[in-house]
Amino acid sequence: MDGVLDTQPDEMKPWIDHLQPLEVISVTDETPDVKTFTFRADGHTWFRYKPGQFITLELPTADGPLMRTYTLSSSPSRPFSVAVTVKAQPTSIGTRWMFDNLRPGSRVRAFGPAGHFTHFAHPASRYLFLSAGSGVTPMMSMLRWFSDCAPQTDITFVHCARTPQDILFREELELLATRMPNLSLHFIVKDRTAGRKVWSGHVGMLDMARIPLMAPDLREREAFCCGPEPFMQAMQDALKAHGFDLHHYHQESFGLALPExxxxxxxxxxxxxxxxxxxxxxxxxxxxxxxxxxxxxxxxxxxxxxxxxxxxxxxxxxxxxxxxxxxxxxxxxxxxxxxxxxxxxxxxxxxxxxxxxxxxx
CATH class of the missing domain: 3.10.20.30 (Beta-grasp domain)
Known part of the structure; x- marks a missing residue:
């Protein structure tokens, strides 16, 4: 990265969203319909944010600027770049535009970071991360931060996907589980037969019966949940049924009404x-x-x-x-x-x- 290798961090200034556009430095295929876009600002800028926060990208489409909000999958413990991991749904407009148009060297405006879905706001000795599909992105941001800054932290990480091939960041998560002694990692898939890889893990739905098996001490944990709205509601209902204090439950939803x-x-x-x-x-x-x-x-x-x-x-x-x-x-x-x-x-x-x-x- 030009300008970073010859600049000390204490000589650099934080990125300012309304003044500095972002430049794409890499595009990574995670699955056939999921990509990670990594950005930098200029070479003398670093990014200050909290794990789990989001940014809003202004996409210069042919029909005019389009605003789309994405959670950062990167960690502020690595402050010289930021990344978003996005899934292109059949009806996606903004994400499809990103897939078709963003390449290394492309520049876009961005706003933020913002959001309150972060473990920084709820420090605890034990955590429970529950995610489904692309809802894993804020969990990855937080887990990457823990790996870099507090690898002894006790975390039960549960992720649900459609098939084994749809498990985002699977290899990285399995590697982190070997390096973080108190990370308990669990995957659940709906269909084990899709694809060529043999799957011997959990199959079905994450339900009321499975959660306490994966986290027997769940009532002692701070819970973070992200995924489709039905998934988050089901997780909230299941935790409540097991006597979990919902004051220690937090979920990410851009449509969620926060206290005004x-x-x-x-x-x-x-x-x-x-x-x-x-x-x-x-x-x-x-x-x-x-x-x-x-x-x-x-x-x-x-x-x-x-x-x-x-x-x-x-x-x-x-x-x-x-x-x-x-x-x-x-x-x-x-x-x-x-x-x-x-x-x-x-x-x-x-x-x-x-x-x-x-x-x-």
Whole structure:
């Protein structure tokens, strides 16, 4: 990597999402429909994030920029690059575009990192990782961090896949199990007959009966779960049935409603009672109007000003902009930090003006 080999880490600065695009440095085929894309910024930049967090990529498709959010499968313990491991479903648009267009040397804009699904927020002496399909990616980020920084950690790692060939990172996981003395690794497949490899492991579904066999002390563990929504609901129900305290259960879902921060319902109602307010988009040089109860993002679209947005529910943080003047009420789902709010940033998707405002967009 140009510039890294001759630069000491303490001389480098963290990557800044709104200033520095990412460059693809490798594309790895994991399975026929899963690829890992690894990125770097410039040679004097390192990445600061928490294991399990996600980024939002802005993909320059022929139909215009497309925002897609992906969990990082890489670990911040190796801070000179980041990676996302993505599966192209039959109906995928963004991921299919990545498969067809991203090559080493390609450059894309990205926003983040963001998200609260990380063991950093829930330190424990024992962990239970439950995943299915591509839901293994945040678990790999956390496990890679443990391997580099705390390899003695007690982790029960359970992963479900359709066939043995669909087990993502299988070889790496089996290698880590030989190097981490307290890592207990379990795979379950639905169909053992698919493919050429002989499978002698678990077959079927991860159900209420199997979980305590794999983790007899599960009630003493901090549980992290990621996969399709039905899978996560089934895991939550199974743990609850075994007397597991769900305060120690955490799941990753970009549609999951997190506790709202910031504005109260009364604040939002107050914003809805305002008259039409002027709004200035300083970088674009555009003056617009914000209707009662309308968000900054909605007002920007009405004025023809583009602000990048992915989830539009205050989770991903993609629509973060600097508020230069004026007042807003903001009700978010964790997509912005308290210190960013203190600096003057807002999330355009969930900020409603109560006075004339000027934003840096």
């Amino acid at each position: 921060g910031g504005a109260t319902p009364e604040d939002i109602e107050m914003a809805a009672d305002q008259d039409v307010l002027p709004i200035r988009f300083s970088l674009s040089g555009v003056d617009g109007e914000c209707a009662p109860g309308q968000t900054v993002l909605q007002a920007a679209r009405s004025a023809g000003v583009r602000i990048g947005a992915a989830c539009e529910s205050g989770i991903c943080g993609t629509c973060k902009v600097m508020k230069l003047s004026g007042e807003v009420v903001m009700s978010h789902n964790g997509g912005i930090l308290d210190e960013e709010i203190e600096e003057g940033y807002i999330l355009a998707c969930c900020s409603r003006p109560t006075t004339p405002v000027d934003v840096e967009a």
